[in-house]
Amino acid sequence: MKKLATLVLVGIAFAFAAGGAAAKDWKKIRIGVEGAYPPFSSVTPDGKLVGFDIDMAFALCKEIGAKCELVQQDWDGIIPALLARKYDAIIASMSITEKRKKKVAFTHKYYNTPAKFARHKGSGIEITKAGLKGKTVGVQRATTHDNFITAKFGDTVKIKRYATQDDAYLDAKAGRLDLLLADSVAMNDGFLKKDIGKDWEFVGPDFTDPKYFGSGAGIAIRKQDKDLVAKFNKAIDAIRANGVYQKINAKYFKFDVYGG
Amino acid sequence: MDFQAIIDNLPLYFSGLRVTIELLVLSLLVGMMLALPIALLASARNRVIAFPARAYIYFFRGTPLLVQMFLIYHGLAQFDAVRESVAWVVLKEAYWCALIAFAMNTAGYTGEFLRGAIKQTPFGEIEAARAYGMSRAMLLRRIILPSAFRRALPAYGNEVIFMLHGTALAGVITIVDLFGAAKIVNSRYFVPFESFITAGLFYLTLTFTIVGLFKLWEHRWHAYLRPRSGTAEVSP
Amino acid sequence: MAGGHPGSLMFDLHGYLPFILKGMALTIEVALLSLLLAIVLGMLGALAKLSDSRVARLVAGVYTTLIRGIPDLVLMTLIFFGGQIALNNLGDRMGWDYIDVSPFVAGTLTIGFIFGAYMTEAFRGGILAVSRGEIEAGQAYGMRPAQVFFRITLPLMVRHALPAFGNNWMVLVKSTALVSVIGLHDMVYNAGQAGGSTRLPFTFYLLVAFLFLGITGVSDIALRWADRRYSVGVRRS
Numbered sequence: 001m002k003k004l005a006t007l008v009l010v011g012i013a014f015a016f017a018a019g020g021a022a023a024k025d026w027k028k029i030r031i032g033v034e035g036a037y038p039p040f041s042s043v044t045p046d047g048k049l050v051g052f053d054i055d056m057a058f059a060l061c062k063e064i065g066a067k068c069e070l071v072q073q074d075w076d077g078i079i080p081a082l083l084a085r086k087y088d089a090i091i092a093s094m095s096i097t098e099k100r101k102k103k104v105a106f107t108h109k110y111y112n113t114p115a116k117f118a119r120h121k122g123s124g125i126e127i128t129k130a131g132l133k134g135k136t137v138g139v140q141r142a143t144t145h146d147n148f149i150t151a152k153f154g155d156t157v158k159i160k161r162y163a164t165q166d167d168a169y170l171d172a173k174a175g176r177l178d179l180l181l182a183d184s185v186a187m188n189d190g191f192l193k194k195d196i197g198k199d200w201e202f203v204g205p206d207f208t209d210p211k212y213f214g215s216g217a218g219i220a221i222r223k224q225d226k227d228l229v230a231k232f233n234k235a236i237d238a239i240r241a242n243g244v245y246q247k248i249n250a251k252y253f254k255f256d257v258y259g260g
Numbered sequence: 261m262d263f264q265a266i267i268d269n270l271p272l273y274f275s276g277l278r279v280t281i282e283l284l285v286l287s288l289l290v291g292m293m294l295a296l297p298i299a300l301l302a303s304a305r306n307r308v309i310a311f312p313a314r315a316y317i318y319f320f321r322g323t324p325l326l327v328q329m330f331l332i333y334h335g336l337a338q339f340d341a342v343r344e345s346v347a348w349v350v351l352k353e354a355y356w357c358a359l360i361a362f363a364m365n366t367a368g369y370t371g372e373f374l375r376g377a378i379k380q381t382p383f384g385e386i387e388a389a390r391a392y393g394m395s396r397a398m399l400l401r402r403i404i405l406p407s408a409f410r411r412a413l414p415a416y417g418n419e420v421i422f423m424l425h426g427t428a429l430a431g432v433i434t435i436v437d438l439f440g441a442a443k444i445v446n447s448r449y450f451v452p453f454e455s456f457i458t459a460g461l462f463y464l465t466l467t468f469t470i471v472g473l474f475k476l477w478e479h480r481w482h483a484y485l486r487p488r489s490g491t492a493e494v495s496p
Numbered sequence: 497m498a499g500g501h502p503g504s505l506m507f508d509l510h511g512y513l514p515f516i517l518k519g520m521a522l523t524i525e526v527a528l529l530s531l532l533l534a535i536v537l538g539m540l541g542a543l544a545k546l547s548d549s550r551v552a553r554l555v556a557g558v559y560t561t562l563i564r565g566i567p568d569l570v571l572m573t574l575i576f577f578g579g580q581i582a583l584n585n586l587g588d589r590m591g592w593d594y595i596d597v598s599p600f601v602a603g604t605l606t607i608g609f610i611f612g613a614y615m616t617e618a619f620r621g622g623i624l625a626v627s628r629g630e631i632e633a634g635q636a637y638g639m640r641p642a643q644v645f646f647r648i649t650l651p652l653m654v655r656h657a658l659p660a661f662g663n664n665w666m667v668l669v670k671s672t673a674l675v676s677v678i679g680l681h682d683m684v685y686n687a688g689q690a691g692g693s694t695r696l697p698f699t700f701y702l703l704v705a706f707l708f709l710g711i712t713g714v715s716d717i718a719l720r721w722a723d724r725r726y727s728v729g730v731r732r733s
Contacts, residue, residue, distance in 0.1 A: 045693075074679050075447075076443070076446065076447045076577075077452070077576075077577055077580075079450050080450050080452055080577060080580070080581060081580065083450075083581070084580045084581050084584040085584055086580065086596065103450055141443070141444065141447050142444075142447035142448050160354075160434045161434060161444065162434060166692070170334070170692055171434075173695075174334075174337035174338075174343070175337070175343055175348070175352060176337070176352050176353075176354070196695070318709075319705070319709070322666075322670075322708065322709045322712045322713075323670065323705040323708045323709060324670040324671070324672075324673035324674075324684070324708060325670075325673075326673040326674060326676070326677070326684060327673055327684060327687075327701055327704055327705050327708065328705075330684075330687075330688070330697065330701045331698060331701045331702065331705065334688075334691065334697040334698075334701065335691075335697045335698030335701050335702070336698065337697075338691075338695065338696060338697055338698045338699075339698070421564065424567070425566075425567035425568060425569075426567075427567075428567035428568075428569045428570055429569060431569075432569075432677055439567070439569060439570055439573075442570070442573075443573075446577065452573075452574070452577030452578040452581065453574070453577075453578040453581065453582075456570055456573055456574040456577070456578065457574065457578075459570050460565075460566040460570055460571070460574065463565060463566050463567055463570065464562070464565035464566060467564065467565040467566075468565065
């Protein structure tokens, strides 16, 4: 009798231990967002999270039929926190890259916009190997832009890495940077169109090379939650088809950010 | 634990180590050069002369190094007058801003140690020097300062360690020191434990080295106090 | 309002004062909670270092050595990023649901942990300074070791440890500024936000500097009062 009781108890303990990996019904999904990347995600003065990523998150959850809970997380720790189960999905304009695919699973892209350089008006800097020599470029740490500039121009330019894109804008405004490299849409709406960036302008070509910039922004999900990946993929396709995506798109941009 | 990422990036850590040591040595040197006049001014019997120095010490010891660094790095850039001046060449760079902040900070603390040590100069020594007819300047140079430095040595040892820890703040404003290097490795390879523990080990080694050096130094400078060495020691 | 005219707009806080004060409340909260933890760890550490057990002395020695050798900021970042993962691995094995390591928890734990080591030295020095005569008197009265400790050693130790304790507190208060780096909305973090929005970082960081001076100033007064109170009956040279 005692042995049976022990076995039952151990069995229950194992059931609880294994509970984490068991298939969930995904009635409630926690979503990690950055909150420091306008217009995709930012925090209003009264502490509310707003932006394209945020609206996407809520629209997709509604399509899946689940309740969304947003969790704000710094970019530096955003993937470790996903793996540590602080939330179940990352919707933070994260580009789908091979390197990241080693750690997490991605859904299809939910938008794809090119990267671009920006320079101070009148500085005349050209985006060529010669033109970039010795210049100081600001990027957000561990983004595709960081990887690109490090890999291709690491020995030609001085790279300054920031914890948030906003910090890079601040230093650019202060005159500490010659160039910025970031997502063209984020930079336009979050910096160039605003008062803080009025002395800056785009320069150079659009960058879309998948080798560095990935194949668009996707939703990062733990590898073992394959069912959640499938759910989100279905939802993305659904809102593209039924016009919800376009409505959100139009709220922020004049063109379709989904890309080709 | 994935230490492969660390091993692949050791060059980055070592270059970070170089920056850390550079920042430490330079701030201590500049800080010491500032600390001397500050200590002397603060010890002046004339309240009016002593006030600016004492206010400086009070501010730099009473506020966090992080805030001091932000004031210089983010704060000064706010003023057009600064950005258009000659000083901007220097203040534009995060490295110099950090250095200035660290040097001013350590000048405040060191100035206070020296002031206290000067105050504690045994009056007998001063009397003897005066009896010999030494001028004010000579009294300072030959008697007060050397013995003040000797007295302040243990406290200064601690200050060097604190300054070493302080240099880690440079990593917060884009400088790639040891801490900055660890941050880069962490965000590229998602290895928080490994990256920061490695940085910790580097700092630990540096600390032990510095403590060892100071023990040697104290051994020599406090030789006249042996064998009855009742002075406080910099102990790990 | 392109911030930059020194003097005219320097002291206009654009309504952000409540925001900064809210951060100050958090700063003080972190400081006091960490102090509590530091006192507990300090007491345990001091007793461990003074104990007869070699193991206890070794553990306490490693503890204080690690803290003295690694920058606060590095420790805090390690505990914030790494602690979450460690806690989760543990939780996995125990079958717990997700437990969050918020910046507040990470910051307070780290600072408490760090200053526990410094308090260990302060308390150890204080305990050692209690004159043997008093302890022997207690024992002569037939007091048990625990009674001797709580009724004699501890109250007398306070006076001796007070300067070091006070120093540690001052340094602790300033260290709380580091929690802004791991994203906690203390007054330094809020000053950064306000400064960024208004383009007046100097103004807000200066304000915060003076608020810190205020906190240390008040602490200084409190510590002097405590020193007077605990030195009743002591002859001053």
